Amino acid sequence: GEDVEQSLFLSVREGDSSVINCTYTDSSSTYLYWYKQEPGAGLQLLTYIFSNMDMKQDQRLTVLLNKKDKHLSLRIADTQTGDSAIYFCAVGFSGGYNKLIFGAGTRLAVHP
């Protein structure tokens, strides 16, 4: 089955850029997502990209997709303390009632 992998922890200085990486195994995935989970809260959809796109930018967020290497990344520009959270990469598939396959999540810690 599909496997989605992320590094578990990332620490950055406030104001720097953060890059969170994700790899997946199933090339038939159609949608690739980034979710944010703040402490004690549910999941918030940050952004997503279709598999026929290479890049998507949304304000401070940039998503890059390398389909050949099955690699997805999320770049957060000018990282703030409010960005501290767990970030989940997830892949979805077309053709029916979809479930999302999630990575284990990357905990982003932003320090002054």
Added chain:
Amino acid sequence: EAQVTQNPRYLITVTGKKLTVTCSQNMNHEYMSWYRQDPGLGLRQIYYSMNVEVTDKGDVPEGYKVSRKEKRNFPLILESPSPNQTSLYFCATSYEGRTDTQYFGPGTRLTVL
């Protein structure tokens, strides 16, 4: 306002005592599902429902039951909870099963002693 609500938000119980976690949505979504979140494992799907009276197993269904008698509600039932079901549970809903319109509930933290 689009909402997915779960109750209870926190629950501590003992092994073997039946419990139900409720999920309700106000978006008239056909598709609803349950996930559990465990450290280092991300979220894994337990059960899903494509519409009223239509349910199917996800990746980790053992020890759980669900029912879908009304479109808006999708309760998760643990008939005989065990400590390995201690987890954070999320309900999710979407229009026609599309993952780009998936909404998650706030989560239910369950501890089974």
